[in-house]
Amino acid sequence: MSEALNLLKARYGREETVPDISWNPVLERLLSHRSVRAYSSKPLPPGTLETLVAAAQSAASSSNLQLWSAVAVEDAERRQRLSVLAGDQAHIRQAPLFLAWLADLARLRRVAAQRDIPAEGLDYFEMFVMATVDAALAAQNAVIAAESLGLGTVYIGALRNHPEQVAAELNLPESVFPVFGLVVGHPDPQVTPAIKPRLPQDAVLHRETYTLESQDDAVRRYDRIMAAFYAEQDMATPGDWSEHSARRVSGPEKLASRARLKEALNALGFKLR
Structure with a gap:
């Protein structure tokens, strides 16, 4: 206890x-759980990748459509190129395994074509959302499995910085989108990441109906907690959580290249009606 x-x-x-x-x-x-951003070059035990995928495939899937796939990248040169596309993050190069999690409508589109069944439903935004949710559920199962094996992980949202280039690097067909990446490896024993505090439960848990104004006190408490956490961890984060988060969404320039995500999806074969 x-x-x-x-x-x-x-x-x-x-x-x-x-x-x-x-x-x-x-x-x-x-x-x-904590995000690990420093890894040793120690290889993963045999069978690790397959075990993580089995755990991922044990996650729930809407209508059992299984609208996700993953590309395992172990080649050091390819991880180097992907790290550049994803904001030049060193841990992508350090760890022995990088997983690109994909919203994958191509497989079902092909299956439907082979049965001469129209697949117009795949052109609706709902199906992209479904594929993204499926990928996230699967990946989180893989994270839990990896951590149970003593491994570290960190999600890489910056894989969406240059989705067309990532798609070319991974040879993705149309209707497949790289939603995020996941670094997997042995944590560097010299670096112990802290557990990052989350919002109080009374900010995220609503009973029966949603109320917005009642969250204010919880957010204020959290701001004090995170201001102290940033200072303790010597993190170059200005202000508190509210300040940091509000500035993060203050304009499209804060999204950088991800502000053109809809254009990238169209280029990768998603119609999204």
Whole structure:
């Protein structure tokens, strides 16, 4: 129970009441999650990739359409090129495995064509959303599996910075989009990342109906927690969480090349009616 208390305190940045339930290793593993951005070059044990994919395929899938795929990139030169496309992030080069998670409508489009069945439904935005959700659910299962094996992970949203170039690098057909990447490897033992606090539950958990104004106090408490966290971790983040987050969405220039995502999707064969 003491470990659960420590993990809850780290996750929320303050003391939390431990629910009156039976704590177990799975819950402790989930609460221990942290993004790892420093890796050793130690190779992964044989069978790791296949185990992660099996865990990913055990996630829920809407209507069992399984509208996702993943490309495993182990080649150092390809990881180097992808790292440049994804904001020159060093950990993509450091770790032995990089997974590109894909919203994949091409497989079902091909299956429908082989059965002479129209596939017009794949041109609607709903199907792209469904594929993106499927990919995220699968990837999170893979993350939990990797962490249970003592490995570290970090998601790479910057894979969307240059989606056409990423698609060319990975030889993606039309109707396949790189949603995000995932670095997998052995954490550098010299670097221990902190558990980043999240918003208080009363900011994200609503009962019966949604209320916006009631979140203000929780956000103010969180701002104080994150201002202290940024200082403790010596992070060059201006202000508190509200300041940082508001500036992050202040204009399209903050999205950089991702502001043209709709254009990139069209170029990659998504009609999105």
